[in-house]
Amino acid sequence: MKLRWILFLLLFWAGSIMAGQIDIQETRVWLQGERYLLDADLVYELDDGIMEALDNGIPVVFSISLVVEEASLISPQLANDRLDYHIRFRPLTAFYEVTGPAGGQRSFVTRAALFAYLGELREVPLVDVAMLDKEASYRYRMKVELDIESLPLPMRPMAWFSPVWNLSSGWREWPLSP
């Protein structure tokens, strides 16, 4: 009985390893005028199951969460943004269509082009300089995940418990020096 459980856990772990991943490779914060902007390089390695669903008309949403907060025990948040990227496949044109957080759309013929675009996060407004105190220390956190709640309802129970669909980079944080 114990052996069965161990096997099950091993398979689950192996499945989660092979299911794909989202990784935040690098971030850069730079000042433009009175605002800090963020550039990030992301890597999307998605399981074939997700791509199959995408090709079959299932819209997929990648959600990027950005938090700027004081590096203290209480950690009051100065900024908390969420950027959603809606991806869908258009069968007539055979394009992958991406709708960004601002509503702008881009189309891509290939998946590689699609994920190259998604992987290059550029000039995302992070926080105004006026909100920061030069004497204080800050940090910013970032997380990229596949939004299960945006999936069609029949898929959600399966997605909740499937490592293929439970994709998240986890929270990563970096210091922010004003």
Place this chain on the structure above:
Amino acid sequence: MAIKSVKYIGTRMLLALLLLSALLVSLHLMSNAVQNSATLSKLYVPLLIFNSFGLLILVILIGISLRRLLLAYRQNRPGARLTLRMVILFTLLSLLPVGVVYFYSMQFLLRGIDSWFDVEIDKAMENALSLGKASLDLQKRQLLQQTNQLKRQLIEEGTDGLLVRIGSYRSAVNATELTVLDQNGRVLASSNVNPGVLVADVPDIGILQQARSLGSYVGLSSYGGDQLLHVRVIVADLATSHYVQALYPTTERVSTLSGEVQDAYEQYQQLSYLRKSLKQSFSLTLLLVLLFSFFSAVWAAIYSARRLLSPVVELGEATRAVAEGDYTTRLTSPGGGDELAFLVSSFNDMTQRIAQARDEAARSQQQVEQQRHYLQTLLEHLSTGVISIDSEGMLRTANSAAGQILGVDFEAHAGEHIADIARQARWPEEFIGTLRSVWESQMRERQGQVSIDTDSGRKELQWRTTSMSGSEGYLVLMFDDITGLIRAQKESAWGEVARRLAHEIKNPLTPIQLSAERLRRKYLGKVEQDEVLDRATHTIIQQVEAMKGMVNDFSDYARPSVFNPRPLAFEQLLKDVLGLYASERALQCNLNAGETLVDGDAVKLRQVLHNLIKNALEAVTGVDRPSVRVETSVSSSAGCRFIEAQIQDNGAGFDPEMLGRVFEPYATSKQKGTGLGLAIVRKIVDEHEGGIWVANAAPEGAVVILRLPVSGQQDACRPMPAPTFTKEQ
């Protein structure tokens, strides 16, 4: 009424109802969520988890209830068997329809979903999309040709002044946007129908690569704020490595129709992809509804069975309590006025009446007991002995007076035949015969007098018999000890005789004596043959002296006694008397009473002791080894403390026929004496409220026992307890 009802249902019932209601609401919300309700769809998974937990709690509750039920069943508690049966029956009854509905619902649901994805529809959707593509392909070829011509024209004219010319070229071909790009995809010149659009729509690197490798690229693309369908045409000039991109608008109708076909196809494709998931979702929801219905039915079955059977169970327990004698049990009516309520009401009436009857019986028994106790008390305090004998002659009851009078422990003889008891108690045979004839005959009312020898001496009893009313064949024998009465009568008679003797005889004796003495003085020695005179007068004088002594004794006996009691040491008095017989070798003393006092008249007690010792010494006259033993002791019996003096000789003893009459006047076996000695002794002892008994000792001789109450103990010693003589005595 509402509050009472809520209390009756109970907290557990309320909690279960709350849980069931919450689950029902949750299932309803989940059902709405499954039907693509935008608001609820986000709650689908939390609702699923909530319902699963709710069902789990319901299963646990049912499990606990079933476990209790099974435990009660194993312990054979009242009603458990019937409750379990009803639960199984209700469960089966509910499972069958719910199962049937679930089965057919699933069939209907799965087939319904499958029917959405008919092969024909699938093909039609594919064809519609192909048709849309085909209708655009012609336009795309024309536009490609047109763009190629435009590219040649642009190349021929060179890039100088391109920025100025490009607008006219765009207008010429009716393009929405015309752009010239270098080999790296950078915009060299661009013109848009909308002057406000300053940034050209640059194709991604993949499209450019395709255009470079194939020479051209034609594709559809949504463009602009209204996302109208455009045809994107890119042609590459291999010589200059430049690209010319033109975005041509399709007609609005084509754009709309194509968009609709695309959306419909996309939706169909999406549904087709979600086919399995849809089935799973609906099945899961239906399964949850099934489980909810089933578990609710099981819970309701357990609750209903308990509720229905609770009066029956209570009735069973109450019946058992009544069987064990507890008539105070009252059941709560289940209400509703149905047959169960009637049964409970009848049971309560029955127990109430039984309790009343029992109380009545207890009261009657108590009264009988009180009456019996009263009679027993009365009998115990009667001086008359009362014995009841049943129709078989067996002893049933005897009061303490009967035991005291007859000297028989009747408690030890309970249930024995009266004849056997009578023989053991040495009742005369003729009396036993009389009693037998009484209980054997119908003549129960008889009476008579009998003398019975008891351990405390011969007793005269006045007896009578009567039948006991209410007890068929029972005989009651009552008797009074009239020994004292007879003795008093005798003493009175003898006193009268003595008084008359003293009066009638003593008076003429003195003149006779005087006359005899005068004759003797006057004629002795003066007449012939005076020897005769001398002998005759001497005899007369002597006999008259003797008669005087006898008459004096009678006079003493008859004379009213002057009794002056005072506390005195009995043993000292005895020693004084014994001192008079110090020369008697036969006398042996063993005195143990010490300085114990008795209330007595010293003169009279001395007379008693002197008489008893003298009699004993006379009894051993002529015996080879004469012995008179005098012993004293202080003893207690029946609450009385007394001094006992025992005088025992080894003489001839009493004639057995005389033994019962030794204390009567003129009862003597001696040649000399008036026979009044022991009678006077008895009289003095009675005056001291003491007791005296005689018996023959074994192997020879007689013993006299004298008992006198210790000073101040007269009340406790009335009557003086009799000694128990052993067979030897």
